[in-house]
Amino acid sequence: MDTEIFNFYLFIFLFCHVVGDYYFQTEKLAGEKENNYRKTGIHCILYAVPFLIFLIVYLLFPTLFHIPSPSNSEIFAVILAIAGIIISHAVIDLVKCRWIKNTAEFKIERQRNAYITDQVLHLIVILVAAAWLFVETTSDAAEIIISSADLYMGFKIVLFAAIILKPANISFKKIFSKYQPLKNESQNDETDKTTIAGAGATIGSLERLLMGFFMIINQFAAVGLIMTAKSIARYDKISKDPSFAEYYLIGTLYSILITLVAYLLIFRL
Known part of the structure; x- marks a missing residue:
């Protein structure tokens, strides 16, 4: 149970993050905050909302379910952990914004490295906060939720889906954008019309959801069927365009990897 309580705090903070x-950041805001302090500040305020909602639920949960309320020291520890995550997030994002503003030519490689560094630092802070909170508190609410297998499993599934959808799509674009095939002169207007904007991201989201579903029900062999169906649909373009084939393979392997890692982290940790 002790390890599960640590995982519970980690999963809660990860979900809020x-x-x-x-999900609380639009594509427009994400682009504007890269070199705009005011937009970065707006993002940081929105970022704090899920954590504040969790804090309210944490304070009201004992009253709603008639269990012992947390002590003042435990409440202070939770507030301190949440404040640490929110403040550190703001500091990291503001430093990133300043670095981008001071960089004359912010190339793709630097964008990728900045994104990876940014997310790794956020995750380290979340991990430290969860570990510290686990040591400092003994939450009756956490034990009740964990002991309710259906409720806890439902939360894990929601967290799993939240990770493999929008964050997975954005991370792929940020990390592997330099491998995206460029349109060349041989691609005419008719060819361009065959590709619908956003279709690739939607396909990626659906394939990860299906893979995740099969992993949860322990049908790992069925993952191969998804990859086969996807490859058949893209066979003509894969066979005629080597650059697209490479990009397609990177995307497919990335989808498998991030879904598998998220599954192992949430359901096997």
Whole structure:
């Protein structure tokens, strides 16, 4: 149970981070905050919302379910952990914004490295906060949720889906954008019309959801069927365009990897 309580805090903070950093941030805001302090500040305020919601639920949960309320020291520890995550997130994003503003030519490689460094630092802070909170508190609410297998499993599934959807799509674009095939003169207007904007991201999201579903029900062999169906649909373009074939393979392997890592982290940790 002790390890599960640590995982519970880690999953809660990770879920709040994913919601605040990805789902509460529009594509427009994400682009504007890269070199704009005011937009970065707006993002940081929105980022704090899921954590504040968790804090409210944490304070009200004992009253709603008639269990012992947390002590003042435990409440202070939770507030301190949340404040640490929110403040550190703001500091990291503001430093990143300043670095981007001071960089004359912010190339693709630097964008990728900045994104990876940014997310790794956020995740380290979340890990430290969860570990510290686990040592400092003994939450009856956490034990009740964990002991309710259906409720806890439902939360894990929601977290799993939240990670492999929008964050996975954005991370792929940030990390592997330099491998995206460029349109060349041989691609005419008719060819361009066959590709719908956003279709690739939607396909990627659906394939990861299907893979995740099969992993949860322990049908790993069925993952191969998804890859086969996807390859058949893209066979003509794969066989005629080597650059697209390479990009397609990177995307496919990335989808498998991030879904598998998220599954192992959430359901096997």
